[in-house]
Amino acid sequence: MKEGLYIHIPYCRRKCGYCGFTSYPLPAGNVPDELIDLLLQEMRFYEERLGRLDVDTVFIGGGTPSLLAPSQFERLMKGVRQCFDVAEDAEITSEANPDSLSEEVLAAMAESGINRLSMGAQSLDNTLLSLLGRIHDRDGFLRAYERAAAAGFDNINIDLMFGLPMQTYDQWMSTLRETAALGPSHLSLYTIQLEEGTPFYEAYRNGKLDLPAVSLDRQMYHDAAAFLRSQGMEHYEISNFARPGAHCRHNLKYWDMTPFIGIGPSAASYMENRRYQNPADLHAWKECIGSGRLAFDTAAAEGTDDAMEIFCFTSLRTATGLDTQKFKKWFGISLEEAYQKEPPPVDQWIGQGLLRKENTRLILTEKGIDVSNEIMSAFMR
Numbered sequence: 001m002k003e004g005l006y007i008h009i010p011y012c013r014r015k016c017g018y019c020g021f022t023s024y025p026l027p028a029g030n031v032p033d034e035l036i037d038l039l040l041q042e043m044r045f046y047e048e049r050l051g052r053l054d055v056d057t058v059f060i061g062g063g064t065p066s067l068l069a070p071s072q073f074e075r076l077m078k079g080v081r082q083c084f085d086v087a088e089d090a091e092i093t094s095e096a097n098p099d100s101l102s103e104e105v106l107a108a109m110a111e112s113g114i115n116r117l118s119m120g121a122q123s124l125d126n127t128l129l130s131l132l133g134r135i136h137d138r139d140g141f142l143r144a145y146e147r148a149a150a151a152g153f154d155n156i157n158i159d160l161m162f163g164l165p166m167q168t169y170d171q172w173m174s175t176l177r178e179t180a181a182l183g184p185s186h187l188s189l190y191t192i193q194l195e196e197g198t199p200f201y202e203a204y205r206n207g208k209l210d211l212p213a214v215s216l217d218r219q220m221y222h223d224a225a226a227f228l229r230s231q232g233m234e235h236y237e238i239s240n241f242a243r244p245g246a247h248c249r250h251n252l253k254y255w256d257m258t259p260f261i262g263i264g265p266s267a268a269s270y271m272e273n274r275r276y277q278n279p280a281d282l283h284a285w286k287e288c289i290g291s292g293r294l295a296f297d298t299a300a301a302e303g304t305d306d307a308m309e310i311f312c313f314t315s316l317r318t319a320t321g322l323d324t325q326k327f328k329k330w331f332g333i334s335l336e337e338a339y340q341k342e343p344p345p346v347d348q349w350i351g352q353g354l355l356r357k358e359n360t361r362l363i364l365t366e367k368g369i370d371v372s373n374e375i376m377s378a379f380m381r
């Protein structure tokens with residue numbers, strides 16, 4: 001089984017008001033070369049420790065990876081190939097912000113083997129983009145998409161957000177239709193998450209941020225899903241839609257519990273049924289790597305119980321659902337045995353039409369997706 005490799009670039013030009021990811025404002029206009037040095041050092045550590053692992057997906061996320069200079073992309077991907085055996089047909093994704101996706105950056109990405117882009121558009125409405133604190137506008141995104149297509153990228157994901165403050169149903173559906181008409185191979189639709197510590201969270205707590213009613217949020221989601229399915233896209237995970245054959249192979253590894261390695265601050269790894277988390281704080285991570293105290297050794301490893309929870313949580317998000325047989329094979333005990341103390345009321349959910357059973361799989365129904373958080377939290381112990 002080939003592994004996945006995730007690399008985190010923890011810089012953005014400016015922090016968006018809702019962002020809870022590990023990202024820092026870009027120092028003095030450029031991503032410091034020191035970051036690339038440390039990422040390469042962390043990869044070498046994995047090579048020394050585990051040998052040259054076979055990898056068939058690489059995902060450069062952030063933050064804003066498209067802020068890397070062309071030479072930094074080249075160094076980073078050269079380092080990946082020196083430390084890992086990257087399959088010839090590997091899916092190599094980079095996230096990108098429209099404002100930094102110049103022709104030079106696109107050329108450097110293509111040159112270094114990146115064959116999939118994930119672009120954060122979020123909306124095509126300038127008022128909403130400015131409210132979110134995004135640094136691009138509608139035209140900036142459309143031009144960046146055109147440049148990416150002209151540079152030969154034909155596997156492009158676009159992230160869009162719905163359920164935003166002041167967003168109307170018509171605004172949302174028009175953004176969705178216009179984006180789908182561009183012909184991306186993949187779309188990810190997210191509702192806004194209010195992360196503690198963000199300006200959005202504070203504004204919401206102080207009554208200064210009005211979110212659409214839950215019924216409108218749900219209508220936005222279900223109508224968007226129905227529209228994309230009518231356009232031939234496969235709804236293969238709660239938030240994700242793809243043209244046939246264009247499912248994100250890297251994300252499938254997360255949902256399928258295939259081992260993956262995470263490099264960089266806040267990056268998680270999953271090996272031998274255990275999940276490891278690098279320090280999220282940039283300085284703490286730098287200190288670990290720079291002083292030879294490797295994050296893999298010092299980071300807390302979560303145990304099998306956590307792995308079971310993650311298995312249930314992530315697989316319930318997918319269209320193929322939670323495979324109870326696979327659970328047993330993976331963890332050596334049945335789902336019923338694992339949740340003996342507080343069994344999630346699976347039969348009740350089936351009776352309520354929230355879950356359906358297909359052979360050995362438990363799959364969320366359309367109705368169940370609306371209460372997925374409650375269903376998934378019953379699998380958290």
Ligand code: SF4
Binds near residue numbers: 014016019120
């Ligand atoms: S671009 Fe993405 S990672 Fe950067 S601040 Fe905005 S939401 Fe966060």
